Amino acid sequence: MTRPSIGRDLLDVPMGDMIRDMALAIADGQMALDSNSIEVAQMMGGLKTITQTISGEERVTFEDSRVFFGKERFLLSDALELYNSTSDAALRANIKATAINNNTNVEEANVYVVSGDPDSLSSFPVGIPDKSLTHYYKSGSTYFKYDPNESGPDKYKTVTNPTDITYRVKATGTNTIVYVPTRISMLELGFTPTFYQFVDTIIEVKISIRFTEETNAQSSSSASSRSGSVGLRFGFGRGRLSRQVNTSQVNASYSQKFNYSAEGSSLLRTKLTPIPPPAILEERIRQQMEIAREGQ
Secondary structure (H helix, E strand, O other), X not given: OOOOOHHHHHHHOOHHHHHHHHHHHHHHHHHHHHHHHHHHHHHHHOEEEEEEEEOOEEEEEEEEOOEEEEEEEEEHHHHHHHHHHOOOHHHHHHHHHHHHOOOOOEEEXXXXXXXXXXXXXXXXXXXXXXXXXXXXXXXXXXXXXXOOOOOHHHOEEEEOOOOOOXXXXXXXXXXXXXXXXXXXXXXXXXXXXXXXXXXXXXXXXXXXXEEEEEEEEXXXXXXXXXXXXXXXXXXXXXXXXXXXXXXXXXXXXXXXXXXXXXXXXXXXXXXXXXXXXXXXXXXXXXXHHHHHHHHO
C-alpha cells in the first residue's frame, strides 16, 4: 500500500479558490445591497422604477411614489392652475374634491353653454369656437363634443363625465383660499436612503490531515512427544520394537491497521454597518427640493 504524503496533500488543497470564492461572495452581497439602496433612494425621491418585459423587450417606466401628507394653503387660482397642468390623477382628484366641487367661485373654462342641441344651432354665439376638439358644449347637464369624422346629426357626440375639462376662477373669487392635500416625497419629509457596507471581514480556512498506521505481530509454539512399542517375532524368538514421535506446533498472527482522514472547515465573519449619507448627497437633495418648489 502506498503511503500518502501529508505535505503533498496539503499543497493539493485549493486554498486560493476557497478564499477567492468567499471574497467574491462578499463582493456580490455588497453589490446587491448597493442596488437595493439605489432603488430605495429613487423611491424616496418621488419616482419608483418599474421594469417590464414586453414582447421580449425590456422597458423602464416610472411611477409617482410621493405620499399625501397633510394639506397646503393655496389661492383658488393657484389650485386650479395646478389642476389644469398636472397629469397626476390622484392629485387632480384631491383638488377637485376640495376646491372645485360645489365651489360657486369656480367655472368650467373650456365649456361653452348653448341652448338646445348644438347640432340644431345654425350658428354659434360670438366668441364660441366652432368645431373645436379642445372645447365642450353644454346644454343643461349634457356635454357635447365635436367629432370631425362625422357629419349631420352625429357630428356632436354626447359625452358622459368628461375628464379633460379645465377650470378657472370667477372674478368674485380671486382671493378665495382653499386647502389641498399635496404629494411630497420622503426626502422632503426628512428621510434619507440608507447604504450598508461590509466591514471587519474575516476569512479563515482550516485544513487538518491525519495519517495513522498500526502493525501488530504475535507468535507462539508448543511441542509434544508420543512413544509406542510393537511386538515382533523372528523365527523361534520374540522381541519388541519401540518408536517415539516428537511434534511441535507454531501459532502466528499478523495484523496491520491503516487510517487516513482529511478535515476542512471555513469561517466567514463580517459586520454590516449603515453608512451615513454623504454631505454631497444631502446638499444635492436640498437643491432638488428648492428646484421642485420653484417649479410648482
